[in-house]
Amino acid sequence: MAILSGNVAYFAAAIVIGATVGLVGSAFHFGVDMLAQGWPTFLDTGMGLDGPALYVAAALVAAAMTLVSLWLVRRFAPEAAGSGVPEIEGAMEGLREVHWRRVLPVKFVGGLLALSSGMVLGREGPTIHIGASIAKAVSDLMGWTARDMRALLAAGGAAGLAAAFNAPLAAVLFVIEETRRQFPYSARTYIAVVLASVSSAIVTTSITGSVPFMLLVVPEVPMGMYPVFIVLGLLLGAVGVGFNRTLVWSLNTVRRIGLRWSFYIFPAVVGLIVGVLVFALPEATKGGEILAVTLAKEGRPLGILALIVVLRFTMTMASYSTGVTGGIFAPILALATTIGLCYGTAIDTVVALPDNGLQALAIAAMGGLFASTIGAPLVGVVLVMELTGSxxxxxPVMLTTIFSNMIAQSLGGRPIYEILLDRTLALEAEATASPESPAKAPAPAVPTAPVA
Known part of the structure; x- marks a missing residue:
């Protein structure tokens, strides 16, 4: 009877966590959308700026938003930098601590500013970290064991992913596949993850509607086209490994600049560039979810698509390396869509693709690049299905995804969140071992070591 009572309380907590995350996540997404549309409209229409004056004003606004976001992170919660997923995985493994009291406000406000500035960052990272932080707050309140607490972290993170993309099944699978090393499996903990994801999805859909987040329905494609999807997977496997290695190189390079000069110089430059691009070339800014759907329907020339691929790849690296709050799920999906369209358009110039073949390749590319970068092919397949409704x-999506993952593994690729967690732990150890480390002096109010 005591066990039953304990389970009821635990499951009830999971439902409350999920519903709360759905509400907070929806508020976060609504805020990002409103602010991202609001400040450019104000400069353009409200103030009537045009030409160079508009570009200068936009650059200054975006740079200011970026710098304030970074200041909040570095001053109050360094662990709120980036997506937050590595932090949650580290906490589930007992290697990191979730300081929810400072992470929640910094992740919300800092993420709101960073994403609204036009940075090429995703909103799923902040909502996952927010979800896990809410779960930690509930766990602390209830006084549950470390095992139960770690399971609730996963439940909160899954609820955050469900809220970000309206994809509850992919959120549950994310816990199973991505945190397979850390998640404490049992019937009790697994049910808690499912309940949190479902309750988050219910709240989210009641606010935003039940339409797929990136609706792009494509009917069946002929089986004779399947080899084309396999080759796409082979290409994306190599691209994913290159993406991960370039991201880590970018983070390390920007960190060296920060240690030598200032951690605010590079973010200021990126913010200025992003502000100009918001008006000059909006395809190179923001998370790219809407862009991905638009490009798949428009049929732009190969040269334009290739330019967008280069720009978005570059801006993703630059944006994430600034150290502000933001994820990489959405940028990866948008980049993948554009790569798939490039690939399909190139083929179509030689051999005509069947109807909807181009869109099918764009959708499959999402799963392929997700599998090679994140290292979770099953999640990639299900996430793409829930996002697009296709x-x-x-x-075909399964073929692209699994072959991409196979190539990534054969090339020595590792999941990006695993790499980022290892990097964070290494930087922390390096800071502790340094003669000038804060560990050798009175401890500051909050940790100041740079975190990926």
Whole structure:
């Protein structure tokens, strides 16, 4: 009877966590959308700026938003930098601590500013970290064991992913596949993850509607086209490994600049560039979810698509390396879509693709690049299905995704969140071992070591 009572309380807590995350996540997304549209409209229409004056004003606004976001992170919660997923995985493994009291406000406000500035960052990272922080707050309140607490961290993170993309099944699978090393499996903990994801999805859909987040329905494609999807997977496997290595190189390079000069110089430059691009070339800014759907429907020339690929790849590296709050899920999906369209358009110039073949390749590319960068092919397949609603091309998406993951592994690729967690731990150890480390002096109010 005591066990039953304990389970009821635990499951009830999971439902409350999920519903709360759905509410907070929806508020976060609404705020990002409003602010991201609001400040450019104000400069353009409200103030009537045009030409160079508009670009200068936009550059200054975006740079200011970026710098304030970074200041909040570095001053109050360094662990709130980046997506937050490595932090949650580290906490589930007992290697990191979730300081929810400072992470929650910094992740919300800092993420609001960073994403609204036009940075090429995703909103799923902040909502996952926010979700896990809410779960930690509930766990602390209830006084549960470390095992139960770690399971609730996963439940809160899954609820955050469900709120970000309206994809509850992919959120549950994310816990199973991505945190397979850390998640404490049992019937009790697994049910808690499912309940949190479902309750988050219910709240989210009641606010935003039940339409797929990136609706792009494509019917079946002929089986004779399947080899084209396999080759796409082979290409994306190599691209994913290159993406991860370039991201780490970018983080290390920017960190060296920060240690030598100032951690605010590079973010200020990126913010200025992003502000100009918001008006000059909006395709190179923001998370890119809407862009991905738009490009898949428009059929732009190969040269333009290739330019967008280069710009978005570069701006993703630059944006994430600033150290502000923001994820990489959405940028990866948008980049993948554009790569898939480039690939399909190139083929179509030689051999005509069937109807909707181009869109099918764009959708499959999402799963492929997700699998090679994040290292979770099953999540990639299900996430793409839930995001687009294109269940008719499940098999081609599976082919692209699994072959991409196979190539990434054969090239020595590792999941990006695993790499980022290892990097964070290494930097922390390096700071502790340094003669000038804060550990050798009175401890500051908050940790100041740079975190990926």
């Amino acid at each position: 269940y008719g091309i499940l098999v």
